Amino acid sequence: MAAYSIPKEFTSELELVDKPDTGSTEDILAELNGYNPVTSEKNIWAFWHAGLDAMPSWCQRNVADWVRICGPSWTVRVLDVAPDSPNHALKFASQDLLPEAFLRGTMDGPYVGPHSMDFLRGALLVQHGGVAIDVGCILLRSMDRVCWDRIMDPESPIEVAxxxxxxxxxxxxxxxxxxxxxxxxxxxxxxxxxxxxxxxxxxxxxxxxxxxxxxxxxxxxxxxxxxxxxxxxxxxxxxxxxxxxxxxIDARHENWAAEDAVGFGSGARLYELFNLRLDVNPETTDYKEAYNLVWMLLRTASWQKVTHGKGLTHAAALGTLWDENEGKDSAPGTFGDLLRWGSVHLRQKRDAISTKRTARSPRILREGLLGPSEAGAQ
Known part of the structure; x- marks a missing residue:
């Protein structure tokens, strides 16, 4: 991956990381394929049903970058349900925190993977702590600086799951x-x-x-x-x-900033922009849009969620297009390559992320957790 520099117009918002992790993606993934017992609450949990090696390569690069960005104080794990896997979900999540359909392997329909992660997200955070991330997330800021430092601050009212x-x-x-x-x-x-x-x-x-x-x-x-x-x-x-x-968290600006800038349902356009070469005419509309998009993400977003949108939307999602076009997430000399490089080698100078006041619901329920007929409901 080539080395890039910060444009002068953004030096007030970005700085170079002093000692970035230079380990190869292959070495990082090999280490993640081993079993790591839980020793602290600083865990990053993810899931891919068939295991880390079976994930699309762009997702593997995402995960390797999490390790680089968050550093050794965090333990990244990609759990699975592959037989005899050292990272099988049941090695970490208690069975009493999971539904029978997951335990028996009887889940069906098109969204077994996402809903499996939903179950594991709750179970793992309750049992061990940490954060749970979709493997489609391109992390742009250390989890310490996204939320963890604030959660752990004894003076802050912000709590956990x-x-x-x-x-x-x-x-x-x-x-x-x-x-x-x-x-x-x-x-x-x-x-x-x-x-x-x-x-x-x-x-x-x-x-x-x-x-x-x-x-x-x-x-x-x-x-x-x-x-x-x-x-x-x-x-x-x-x-x-x-x-x-x-x-x-202001999710539209912190986690879906590319859609906020380019448009929802814009997977094909995002694919074009991230695959645009950096050496094209900088006066073209495409170059200006790609330039503004990538540097905006690096300066002001916590991560970019890249979705597959499987069967949910009319337009092809960026994740699906990257699945179908190997290596186009970060081809050398493209804006996608710049984004990958910047996520690891640059640090945002802003102290805090963008947040929104948690809205008071106009409707109030006074009944049992599981519904109005639950024993003890009022």
Missing amino acids: VPVMHKLFLHLWKDRNNYEGISADPALAFVKDIDFSEAADWPWDFKIGPQHVLEYVSQVMCWRRLTMLEDAGDGFNSFKYWQENILG
Whole structure:
């Protein structure tokens, strides 16, 4: 990978990392393929059903860069369900924190992988701590500087994941093998009343209906329920906890900044921009757009989530295009190569990420965690 320099116009926002990790991707991945016991809360958890070696190469590069960016105080693991794997999910996650469909291997439908990670996300964070990241994320800022330092600050009210959300999610998946129809559960009765105008800032070109979208993200709907639940009869006020103890990351600008700049459903355009060579005429529209995009990401984003959008959207997602075109995420001499280099070799000077005040829900629920019929509900 070539060495680049910071344009003068951005030197007030970026600086070179003093001693960047120069280990090869191959060596990093080889080390990650071994078993590493949990010794602290500073864990980065990810999942790929068939194992690290079976992941698309661009995702492997993502993971290797996590190691480089976050440094030795963090332990990165990509769990799997491959037989005899040293990183099999059940070596780390307790079975009582996972649904029967995952344990029996009976999950079906097109989203077994994403929903498996949803289960593991809750289980691993409750059991061990750390952060859980999709392998499609291009990290642009150390996790210490994204959220961890603030979470660990004894003077900060910001806290960690809420175990009751995982309890609710497991309840929804009881006796299920896929997500279809999950919104029929009384605990998600509020879903049918969601006003989709609030999603106007996220104009994905979905080819499935709103109800199916919300069922696909049922783990998010569990969180949505907790933001409304004031008194579940268990002494925990999740409505208040949401407003006072959760770090409200401005996801559109910190995690989806490429879509914010170029447009949602713009996978093909993003593919073109990241694959554009740096030595083309800098006065062209394409060059200017690619230049502004990449340097904006390096300066102001925590990570860029690259999605596959499998069967969810009309337009081809960037992740799918990178799957189909080996090496085009960071071909030498392209803006994608610059992005990869910059993520490891540059450090943002901004002290804090962009956050939003956690919004007070206009609707308040006073019932059991698992729904109005739960024993002890009020």
